[in-house]
Amino acid sequence: MLRSFLAKMTENAAKRLKTDITIGTHNGHFHADEALAVHMLRQHVPTYTGARLVRTRDPKLLDECHTVVDVGGEYEPARNRYDHHQRSFATTFPDRPTKLSSAGLVYLHFGREIVARRLAVPEDSEQVALIWRKIYESFIEALDAHDNGINAYDPAALAAAGGIEKRFSDGGFTLGAMVNRLNPNWNDPVPKDPQEAQAAEDKRFELASTRIGEEFDRDLDYYTQAWLPARGIVVDAFTKRPDFDAEGRIMVLAGQSAPWKDHLYTLEEQGQEVGKVLYVLYPEKPGPDAKWRIQCVPKSKDSFQSRKPLPEAWRGFRDEKLDELSSINGCVFVHAAGFIGGNKTFDGALAMAKKALE
Incomplete structure (x- = not known):
C-alpha cells in the first residue's frame, strides 16, 4: 500500500x-x-x-x-x-x-x-x-x-x-x-x-x-x-514510572537516551500522569557498561529552573567526595547548578534520585 x-x-x-x-x-x-x-x-x-x-x-x-x-x-x-x-x-x-x-x-x-x-x-x-x-x-x-x-x-x-x-x-x-x-x-x-x-x-x-x-x-x-521516533520511547518510559517510584516522580529511559522534554510535557498535559516527573534517568551511551545521568525536569520547556533541583549539599562535588556526602557509591558528579548529575551505574543513579526526593 x-x-x-x-x-x-x-x-x-x-x-x-x-x-x-x-x-x-x-x-x-x-x-x-x-x-x-x-x-x-x-x-x-x-x-x-x-x-x-x-x-x-x-x-x-x-x-x-x-x-x-x-x-x-x-x-x-x-x-x-x-x-x-x-x-x-x-x-x-x-x-x-x-x-x-x-x-x-x-x-x-x-x-x-x-x-x-x-x-x-x-x-x-x-x-x-x-x-x-x-x-x-x-x-x-x-x-x-x-x-x-x-x-x-x-x-x-x-x-x-x-x-x-x-x-x-x-x-x-x-x-x-x-x-x-x-x-x-x-x-x-x-x-x-x-x-x-x-x-x-x-x-x-x-x-x-x-x-x-x-x-x-x-x-x-x-x-x-x-x-518522532523518540515519542514511543518516552511513552513507554512514562508508563513504567510506578516501577521506580509509586508517585511516578522518576522516569527511566532504558537502553538509549532520546529527546524527552516535549513528549513528557505533552503526556503530562493530557492528564495521564501519576504525579509530576521530577527526575529523568538515562544512560550516557548504549551498552551495559554505560554511565548513567540523572537530570532534573525543568519547570517549563525553556526554563533553567528545575522542578526539584538535586540537593544543595551535593552540588559542585565529584567522585569519592560526592560518594561521601551522598552515602551513595559510584557517584561521578553533580553540577554546581544542581540540574544534572551522574553515576557509574543505573542502580547508583536511581539511588541518587530516590534520596533527592526525600
Missing part, C-alpha cells in the same frame, strides 16, 4: 512539474518570511521545482506570476496569492493566536504535503498532523510574529510587573535577524545600472532564502527522523 502511494505521489509530481512556473515577491529590503516561503515552495513542493523567482512591486508583472507571496495585497489560495499586509487580514494557524506572515501562509497550505513527503506517508496521517503543528510552533510562528510586529511578551504585563529588564544582551540574534544581516548595508556601493542593481539584490535574496531554508530543513529532519 505504501509503495503504491509513493508511486502515485511521484507520478503526480512528474505531471505537475513545469519549467515556466514563476514565484513573485517584492523587491527591496527582504525579510525572513518571504525568504522561507520561497524556499519551502521551490525545495519541497514538486509543482515549484525549478520555478523562476520574480522580485518586483509592479502589479502587471505580479499578475503574470503563477504564485505571489508577501506582496500584492491578496490572500486567495485558489489563485496562489499569499500576502498578509492587507488591513482585513486576520488568518492564524489553527488554535494559535499569532497572525500569519507569508511564511505561515505557505506553511499552512503546503506544510502537510512537505511533512508527508519527508515521512513518505499520506497527508492525513496522525504523524503528519503532529509534526505539522510542532514545526509551526517551534519554527514558523516566531517568524510570523516578528514580521507582524508582535512581541513575545505582552508589554502591558511586563510594565505591570515592575519594568522587568533583561540581565544581558543576546545580540538580538534570531532567525529574522540572520536574514536581515544579508541585506546590503546602507552605505554599500550600488551599481548604477538598474538591472545590475536588481540582479545584485536578487543574489542576496537567494542567499538569504537558502540560508534560512537550511535551518528549516534541519528542523524538518530533526522532527521527522529523531523527535
Whole structure:
C-alpha cells in the first residue's frame, strides 16, 4: 500500500512539474518570511521545482506570476496569492493566536504535503498532523510574529510587573535577524545600472532564502527522523514510572537516551500522569557498561529552573567526595547548578534520585 502511494505521489509530481512556473515577491529590503516561503515552495513542493523567482512591486508583472507571496495585497489560495499586509487580514494557524506572515501562509497550505513527503506517508496521517503543528510552533510562528510586529511578551504585563529588564544582551540574534544581516548595508556601493542593481539584490535574496531554508530543513529532519521516533520511547518510559517510584516522580529511559522534554510535557498535559516527573534517568551511551545521568525536569520547556533541583549539599562535588556526602557509591558528579548529575551505574543513579526526593 505504501509503495503504491509513493508511486502515485511521484507520478503526480512528474505531471505537475513545469519549467515556466514563476514565484513573485517584492523587491527591496527582504525579510525572513518571504525568504522561507520561497524556499519551502521551490525545495519541497514538486509543482515549484525549478520555478523562476520574480522580485518586483509592479502589479502587471505580479499578475503574470503563477504564485505571489508577501506582496500584492491578496490572500486567495485558489489563485496562489499569499500576502498578509492587507488591513482585513486576520488568518492564524489553527488554535494559535499569532497572525500569519507569508511564511505561515505557505506553511499552512503546503506544510502537510512537505511533512508527508519527508515521512513518505499520506497527508492525513496522525504523524503528519503532529509534526505539522510542532514545526509551526517551534519554527514558523516566531517568524510570523516578528514580521507582524508582535512581541513575545505582552508589554502591558511586563510594565505591570515592575519594568522587568533583561540581565544581558543576546545580540538580538534570531532567525529574522540572520536574514536581515544579508541585506546590503546602507552605505554599500550600488551599481548604477538598474538591472545590475536588481540582479545584485536578487543574489542576496537567494542567499538569504537558502540560508534560512537550511535551518528549516534541519528542523524538518530533526522532527521527522529523531523527535518522532523518540515519542514511543518516552511513552513507554512514562508508563513504567510506578516501577521506580509509586508517585511516578522518576522516569527511566532504558537502553538509549532520546529527546524527552516535549513528549513528557505533552503526556503530562493530557492528564495521564501519576504525579509530576521530577527526575529523568538515562544512560550516557548504549551498552551495559554505560554511565548513567540523572537530570532534573525543568519547570517549563525553556526554563533553567528545575522542578526539584538535586540537593544543595551535593552540588559542585565529584567522585569519592560526592560518594561521601551522598552515602551513595559510584557517584561521578553533580553540577554546581544542581540540574544534572551522574553515576557509574543505573542502580547508583536511581539511588541518587530516590534520596533527592526525600
